[in-house]
Amino acid sequence: MPQKFALWSILVALAVFALKLVAWRWTGSVALLSDALESIVNVVAAMIAYFALRLAAKPADAGHPFGHSKAEYLSAVAEGAMILLAAVLVLREAIAALPAPTLGEAPAAGIAINVVAALVNGGWALVLLRVGRARRSPALAASARHILADVLTSAGVVAGLLLALATGWLILDPLLAILVGLHILREGWHVLSDSVDGLMDASVDDEELALIEAAVASASEPALQVHDLRARRSASVVFVEMHLVVPKRMSVGEAHDICDRIEEAVTAALPAARATVHVEPESELV
Structure with a gap:
């Protein structure tokens, strides 16, 4: 178009x-x-x-x-x-x-x-x-x-x-x-x-960042924390990265399910977004 x-x-x-x-x-x-x-x-x-x-x-x-x-x-x-x-x-x-x-x-x-x-x-x-x-x-x-x-x-x-x-x-x-x-x-x-x-990979504007943060917050339970959330725009595409802290004893499958929910929520908030989630144990809490 x-x-x-x-x-x-x-x-x-x-x-x-x-x-x-x-x-x-x-x-x-x-x-x-x-x-x-x-x-x-x-x-x-x-x-x-x-x-x-x-x-x-x-x-x-x-x-x-x-x-x-x-x-x-x-x-x-x-x-x-x-x-x-x-x-x-x-x-x-x-x-x-x-x-x-x-x-x-x-x-x-x-x-x-x-x-x-x-x-x-x-x-x-x-x-x-x-x-x-x-x-x-x-x-x-x-x-x-x-x-x-x-x-x-x-x-x-x-x-x-x-x-x-x-x-x-x-x-x-x-x-x-x-x-x-x-x-x-x-x-x-x-x-x-x-x-x-x-x-120069400038950050997305405040309105878009707020939408991403709200989407992540709604889909990240029962994770312990999300930190280092970053988002940049490349023309019509938005690249989103974050670290997800989960309980040490949580299985890989459970952590993966949370990541999927976060990615789906971010895409629902911003259809052009591509989210990448890095999973960390609870020792990485900040």
Whole structure:
């Protein structure tokens, strides 16, 4: 399912880029050029996300016993880096246009086309955000955040250009482009830092950890203790580890039954979770 949405993202990104390119050609606005430059990144990033999702969907094998899910984080890191590159390009164009700002012969038509592109982008971003959260897909979520940032950028650019046309202050065009560049820079940093956290095996969030702890507590009796409970997210998969302390005289079969109940409870709380339980004797109580 995520692969299908990633493929559609490529087509939507190409359509939006074409619309923004026409808008820029009709207006000559450096702010609209900045908006179009960001859309080039959207196209390339959508392609990267599609191939990363295809790789992430591959089952575990001898060389990758834990699966390929982290490929999504690589995609998101690449997208974050490309957003930063887009910001640099936008700032360069905007600063170069400051001394002599100009607009073309059909600014109103160009602005209208850019509004259409923004509406298409906004609708698709909301779809991706919903699917990315539901599927726990970092690649789709990163794409959605990037596209939403693009929509906000387009809205600001359109508002500023309308003000420039109404007042004759054409300097607003490159100034808007500079603001766009700074906004893109901030968004790229967030995407990059979140993705690096995933690659560094950051812990699950507090809400998910609470669900896991409650599931373990409900299924661990008559064990004596559960300690060193850890959980990390790898894209859509959550890996859970813990130590289970049982009475010294408990049989292997009884301890194994408890482990099975814990694993089932954790999976019921988080369907994508994979739990590993290490059994210890009561001398290991902490």
